[in-house]
Structure formats: C-alpha cells, structure tokens
Amino acid sequence: MGKNKQFVEKVTAMEDDFAQWYTDVVKQAELVDYGTVRGTMIIKPYGFAIWENIRDELDRKFKETGHSNVYFPLFIPESMLQKEKDHIEGFAPEVAWVTHGGEEELAERICVRPTSEVLFGDYYAKNIHSYRDLPMLYNQWSNVVRWEKTTRPFLRTSEFLWQEGHTCHATMEDAQEETARMLGIYTDVCENYLAIPVISGRKTEKEKFAGADYTLTIESLMHDGKALQSGTSHYLGTGFAEAFDIRYLDKEGKQQPVHQTSWGLSTRIMGALIMVHGDNRGLVIPPRIAPTQAMIVPIAQHKEGVLDKAYDLRDQLKNIARVAIDASDKTPGWKFNESEMKGIPVRIEMGPKDIEKDQVVLVRRDTGEKEFVALHEVESRLSVLLEEIQQGLYDKALAHRTEKTSVATNMEEFKQTLEQTPGFIKAMWCGDTACEEKIKEETTATSRCIPFEQETVADTCVCCGKEAKELVYWAKAY
C-alpha cells in the first residue's frame, strides 16, 4: 500500500492547541494546500466541491431574487480607486500593485481588485440614465486580493474567492430593503445549509465597511469561543453615487443620485464550517452541503458477492442522496478513518453477515451512533437520518453558542468572563467609539455587532458607566 496517501495522520486535539488542530484538519481532510506566493492557497478537489455547493446554493437564491451575474475586470487604475476617500483609505494599505506589462513600465499603477465598488460605480455612472433602469441588481463571483501580513487557510488569505453583489436603487428605502434582503439570504444559507447559527445585526461606525453608510453582518461562534464574521451587506447610501456621479432622471424629470448596496460572502465561510462542526477526528460536514452524504464501505469485499451488493446499494440510493463507494484495497479501518476525516455525514457498512440478514449498518459521523437497517428500508431511513444529522448539527452549534454567551455589566466582569468562558459577551454600550477602542485595547475583544434583537441587560455602558444606548455583542474574533 502506498504509504503517503493512505496513512491518515492523527490531528492535534483541539483542547491542546486549537490553531494546530485547525491546520491539521485543513491539511488532513485535503481541503487546501499552501500556495508559493505568501498567503495564497490552493483549494483542492474536496475543498472546492464543498465551496461549489455553497456557491450554487447562494447563486440560486441570488437569481431567484432578480440578480444577474456579470464579470468586471481584475484591474483598477490607481486614480479610480482614489475617487471615494474613505474607501481608498480603508483599502490602500493592503493592495497589490501592477507596475509593468510585459517589458513596458505602465504610465499609471494598476491595483489588483481588493473589492470592486469603484469599478461598478464607474460603470453605473455610464449605464444608468432613468428611473426605468433601476433597480440594477448585479453580482459577480470572482477572486480578490488583499495583501495581508499574517495569513491562515480560508480565514485570511492574500487571495480569496467570493461573490460581491452591487446594486443601485431609486430610493433609500429600496436600497435599505435590499441590504436587509441579502443579509437574510446569507442567514438562510448559514443556518439552513451550513447548520451554523448566526447573530444578525449592524456593525458599529468603527467596524463598518470603508465607504458604507452602515454595514449589516452575521456573526458566528467557533469552538474555541472566537467569533467569525460570516457575511456582510452594506448600505452605501449615495457616497459612491456622488463620487462617481451616478444619477438618474426620476419620474418628475429631476436628476437624483442612486442609492447603492454591496454585499459579499467569501471562502472564509469554509473556516467557520470547519471550526463550528469539526472534532478531533476531523471535519464534520452538514448533509445539505456535503459533496458525499454517505460513503459505502464494503466489509470483507474480497468475498464473493460483497462488492456487487455494495454497487447495487449505491445504485439503489443514488436518487435520494449523494452516495459514494470506497472499493479501494485499503482496510475497512482506513476507510472509516478517511471518511471520518472528511466529515462525510453517514457511513454505510455492508459485509457478508449483513448481506445474509438483508441489512446494512448506518453510522453517524457526528455522534458515532450505529443502527442496523433492513435493506428495503434503507432509502427512507437514510433520507430521514440525513435530516436528523443536519438538525442535530445546528442544535449542537446553537447549544454551544448559548453556553458560551455571557452577560457583562462592568469591565471587571467583562475581562473575567472573557477569560473564564471565552465566547460572545453581551454588554450595553453608550455608543461612543472611545469606549469601543478602550475595550479592544484592554481585552482584545471587538464589537461584533449591534444585534437586531435588542435586550436591556443593564442601564449603563459596560465601559464608561454612562447611560447605555444599545446592546452589543463583543468577542475576540478571527
């Protein structure tokens, strides 16, 4: 047996070293490899298949809500990037610059897109004329580059894949509705497909997107108690419209600036998937997003009839689930390990004794529970089991989040809680950026969002003790 590929190395226990556990899982489950240029990654077949499923689900929902896919260039001239002041300030430090084309030095530096608001802005200015052209609802799937200092696969990479939506509307109300609608789609995909519960809310002024009026966000909580921003939707107001002169003639014949939104979800979400559901045996992929939902492992496959029956079973199941069969010459034990490392939701064992009894064994990846199922019932049972696993993963993640969500009413409590129960801290805030900065300085926790579901857990700001304005979720974050 080729030892390099078939030996499933153990992953570091997450209790011992969470960061190393993450790196081990990412490698062992064959999700990514490191690229040669600093901070880039190679997304391998299994990682890409998961991303394709997420992408296809989002894409379907974008199209259902009237959005068209487009493709805008990778390159932005430096002068164009500078048109919106806040935007360039936010992005300039992490931009990759092209200075030469072939042998020739360029007259103007070109930036590799870190995001495409300015390109869309320039286009909209030329292509929007009247209220009849609105809304204009575009999305693109693309790669973007942000020159990051410290990088980790999926979580922070110099180049990543994402979708970026860019829309123009006649009124503030329409644009704000769109901003909320797209956050709703992200919430739906995270919760109902990735089985990741999220807190929805608004970013503070300090944490909002560079150039936005406000930013909506969904925040999820990892196993180690750190938060991960999982998708953002920005109401851009008329800032880019003013900078790029994007105007339309309204029904009364008056020139008006458009109201814009932009929203994005990236391969970062793969990091959440790993860190919300994974365990010390590897990945755990929710059934709705799993490239393979059930892996058939034949037992004693050299015995006559076993492989034939296993292939029959695959054919029997192929219309109700994404089923694969591992008929390689590895031992069943190896196959179990590999299937577990990759987080395949269900393992189906079938050996000579099972065939004799007209049954199979179903083993859940998430709980390890085994059950014997009669062959004629396996279709209906597998369908139900996959849904049970999907729900089970969500419930478990939610319970974990609930357990790791605490309330703090003063800074001492805040610090103590953060140390004892790392996770979300719900605390009241006066609305002053100074308090936000002080909390970050003293605890390294940042404001994750001002949740839509507000509660009053105290009357005064957790930091300054002055009158509280609103509840904020705080956490250390990726």
Add this chain to the structure above:
Amino acid sequence: MGKNKQFVEKVTAMEDDFAQWYTDVVKQAELVDYGTVRGTMIIKPYGFAIWENIRDELDRKFKETGHSNVYFPLFIPESMLQKEKDHIEGFAPEVAWVTHGGEEELAERICVRPTSEVLFGDYYAKNIHSYRDLPMLYNQWSNVVRWEKTTRPFLRTSEFLWQEGHTCHATMEDAQEETARMLGIYTDVCENYLAIPVISGRKTEKEKFAGADYTLTIESLMHDGKALQSGTSHYLGTGFAEAFDIRYLDKEGKQQPVHQTSWGLSTRIMGALIMVHGDNRGLVIPPRIAPTQAMIVPIAQHKEGVLDKAYDLRDQLKNIARVAIDASDKTPGWKFNESEMKGIPVRIEMGPKDIEKDQVVLVRRDTGEKEFVALHEVESRLSVLLEEIQQGLYDKALAHRTEKTSVATNMEEFKQTLEQTPGFIKAMWCGDTACEEKIKEETTATSRCIPFEQETVADTCVCCGKEAKELVYWAKAY
C-alpha cells in the same frame, strides 16, 4: 420613453465593415462594455448568461469524465515561471507584473498568471508519489491575464475567463488519450451546442503551445473568412515533469516521470458565436445555449385579457423551454428589434386576433419564417422548432465553411484564392517551418492545423515544391 436604453441603433452592415459590425453587435446586444484598464472588458448580464451556459455544459462533461475542479492562486513567483524554458519564452513578453504589496516593495516580482502549468507542476511534484495517485485530473475556472497590444472584446483581451485543465498520467498512451478526449469534448460542445462546425487537427511545431510536445486544436471559420482557434488541448509530454521533478513510483518500484496534458477554452469562443451566426440585425444564438429560447411579445397588450393570456402561455411553456415575456411599455416593433438584436431563437407573438383564434405566431430569428400554431399545439411545435433552428444554424455554418474552403497547389493559386474566396485553404506542406514562415510573410495566412482527416490534394509542397508530407489548413486568423 427613456431614449437611451430603448432606442435600438442600427448596426453597421457586415458587408461594409466587418470589424465595425462586430463591435456594434457586441455593444448593441449588451454583451460587454469596455473596462477602464487597457484591453479589459466588462461582461454584462446577457453576455455572462451565455457564457454561463457554455461553462455549465463543459463543466458537466468534465465531471462526467472524472475531472475535479480546483482553484490555484492568481500569482506566480518569477523564479517559478522560469523553470520551464520554452514556456517562459512564450509567455514573458505578455505578463503583468506585481512589484508592490501595500507600501512594501516585494523581494521577488510576481506575475499574474497567463496560464497555470507551472503552479500545477509545482503542486504535482509535492502531491504525486505513486502510481496509485494517477491519473490526477484537475480543472479550474479562472481569470488569466495576457498583456496584449491590440485588443477586441472576447477575441483578444488583457484579461479573460477560461477553464484550464491540467492532468498527470502514468504513461504516454494515457496522456495522449486524454489530450484527444478533451479535444473531443470541445468539439462536441462547439458543434452540438454552439452549432459551430470545426476542423480538428494538430498544430504545427511553430504554432504549438509554448512547452508542449504537441497541441491539438479545433478551428472554426467566421463570416468574413477568417479562422478562429476555438479550443486547444496540449500533450505536454514529460517536459514539465522534468523541470519540476514530478515523479511517481511505478508498480515495479521504479521512479518515473509523469506524462501531462493541459487544455483550455476561453471567453474567446463568444467571439466565434457572434461571427459564425450573427447577421445585420444582430446576434443569432443557437437554442441549446440561449439564455432565453423564446420571447413572448404581446400585441395590443393594453386590450383586456391579452397580458393574462401571454402570462398563461409563458407558464404553459416554461417546462419545455426557457421562455420570457416582454411586457414592458415599449411598442411591439421595439420589442421585435430588441429580441432580434439579442438573437433570441424564437419570437412568439400573441394579440387579440390570435387569442380569438386560439393561436400564436412563431417567428424564427434565423430565417425570419413565420408560422401560425394552434394554442394546444404550441408546446410540441416549439420543442421541434428549437431543434430545427439548432440544426439549421449548424447546417448553414457548415455550408458557409464548405463554400469558403478552397484548394491551392502553388503559391500563386494560394494568393489568388485567398483574395477571391477568403477562407480556409487546403494545401500540401513539406513540413518545413521555413515554408510556413514564408507563407505567413507573403500572405499573412497562418497554418491553422494539420487535420486528422488527411487528403492528398497534390504531391508537392504548396510553397517550395518539394515532396509534400501532409495536408494543412491555412487561413488568416483572429
């Protein structure tokens, strides 16, 4: 009515100025817009929807033949690009160079990928160990950059979208089979989906891919008699394997270099689609690839019941074709023009008189033929009609190509024919690159391919008169 959007400008007649006709159609049919950075393009919703259909069809076929999608980085370090000598020589002159990340100057220049052989090579060297790892069949959908001097939308752009397949095999035979298999998939998609007949064959040494042992190609013929290379599949031999040290342990325990292939099809094919089927009223899109296969245009839609019936018709047809309805307040004439400009295969007219008679009018985009069809027969008729159009477009393109394919046996004939009947010239060749270069110099025609289907149209080379080795297709080309 907003005049900017709804006025369908006339396109230049292709007989008067083919290049201008092309540019007009590309703009008027809303396929692309020009990007700000030289030679880049913005692919608009309609253009992207067509590309998505081509992409999805190819992607399905790649997966059916066992290929996995992956994603490799955009960036290649200069030193890595230089590892394969022929390859770097071919691509260096047209590469965009990144020299700065944020404020910092990079220690080594980074190139924006013009193609990814070296990235895959580097990866394969690390990830292939034994014969059990082979074949390794990867594909990626990505953007690539080639710093071109003169550019035209789709045909030659600084950045374009494509797929690039990269595979490793244990033996030359396996790799060569793969090279042919992928050319077969390109041929299938071109002929059976895009309705574009192609000549399949091998490129000459001069025209092959930089770094390949040989290149297979499919070549199509445009309306103006110029050829367009529509997809290429390269047998790389062991050149990259030697340069990158990609070896595997064979069954006998011996180290062997892998045999590789790469193959690509790009947004260039959109140019072929336009120039093979388009006419002076705009695009003509083959039904199998058309985002909208039939456009319902209600006549006198303000009259009671007309719009309701039109929507009923759409619902009736939506399971058998991609049908849309134009219920805007433009006049039917405008709608006809727009639907024609976009090349929608069938227009369905329905007015009060038709409703009275329980009928609709079907109008073919390609021939302009009209037919009255009873409402209860429209489903079956539309299905058949779409297939007739698909076949009709292919037949027409094939007839055009046949008409524009000539034989030449000496240089005088060659030049005369090229002037009188611009198109493919079939002529014998001695196999000497000097003759190929002389033909290019004297006529601007290049060797398009050495067709798999060989004929003997003469005994001597069309250029030097020495003994002929094989038949070659020559043409001026995009």
